[in-house]
Amino acid sequence: MNNVQLESILNQHLNAAAFKDYCPNGLQVEGKPDVKKIITGVTASQALIDVAIEKNADAILVHHGYFWRGEAYPLRGMKYRRIKALIENGINLYAYHLPLDAHPELGNNAQLAAKLGITIKGGLEVDNPNTVAVWGELDLPLSANDFAQRVATVLRRQPLLIKGGHGDIKKIGWCTGGGQDFIDLAAEQGCDAFLSGEVSERTTYSAREQNIHYIAAGHHATERYGIKALGEWLAEQHPLDIEFLDIDNPV
Template identity: 65%
Template sequence: MAVSATKLEGALNQLLSAHKIKDYCPNGLQIEGKPQIQKVITGVTACQELIDIAIAKQADAILVHHGYFWKGEPEPLKGMKRARIAALLQHDINLFAYHLPLDVHPELGNNAQLAKLLGVTLRRGLEPWDPMSVAQVGKFDEPISPQQLTQRLQQALQRDPLWIDGNKETIRSVAICTGGGQSYIDLAASQGVDAFISGEISERTVYTAREMNIHYFSAGHHATERYGVQALGEWLAQQYALDVEYVEIDNPV
């Protein structure tokens, strides 16, 4: 069963409340391809390798978390950027991308999916003034040690997280912001949160964790953002009977 690209974009925009969220890129249909869609490839980032796989599998659309046209990037279609977009246009493949809307969705989002994997119940946004807060705060049912949280991250993400000791024996409350959310650690610490989980880490993050007594876990930008797009792909398959396939492109960062 095929569905029109226009209908699919409308459904995804509504589901993810894309129009309500200010972002660094356009969310939705970024590259227009064939009008009818049956085969969809999903992935974290619309890199050339993912595009090549989609072409080989004769996909009608690609759905990703990291698409194109970021604010501040060079505008000319040259080099790597030209090659990617040319391949999509040549093979008439639609490109759908949802950045922050996919991070914050309460059920299918990256934060929600990572929390589910770790056994965290999300309760509120870290930014109390923003109803669409990118970072979320939750709790474990029972306090755990930082060593136990490290093990859970290893098992869930299949990679070793970097743990910065926050000088607390146990963890009950935890803030989560997948991807490049390390700058939220100061806000989490000011609210008395026991631990913060994100994808990336900066040099200053180490000192904030140590001096403000909050454990910090850097678990990988790619690794922490694999699960939202997979959940969204499963939703598409169920709602529209589409052939949806997630493709993992290895990225150690």
């Protein structure tokens, strides 16, 4: 498949043009025009690039790419080495940030909900049709400890549980990755708990003072599943060799 054609397919399916993001979505680094082998992963780290080179991949497809708002412009050090490796080996880099978080089927939030047994009911940002923070319900209420244990089992890492609420969890809000500040919207809308990847110092007080449990389950761990699902969808639709690699990250 042509590399620009591949970008068009991904852009359209993820509705990328609808999002105002912190980085460019789509083809970030252009490589060889013909794409047959694709490596997918959460972040375009040097480790992921090295494996893609070893496997003779034509492209890398990730959630966390490059050129973030506010980062330094010069191609030096780590940034230079990564991009140099991509260019020298003709590897295309595609990255989708908020569009992949928000996709109703393949997105990080949707995929995490399916794995944790949560039925999605709506968005926490009620005036935003492309909301990246959502809410839903468990089939049966669980204690905060029991739900945290479910998270630990599914994600294979022990989450941080802040017991701010006083009862079981039925209605829950979540946003994968660095979405901890959506806890306030979740509290306003009557959620029993909020889950995200990261936690800030202020999050503890938001949870305790608004009577809502908070679960920090890991940025990487909560965002494994969207990019994996996107790659699987792409492989089903087109004759491409696609392999997901989970580069270990404890954060």
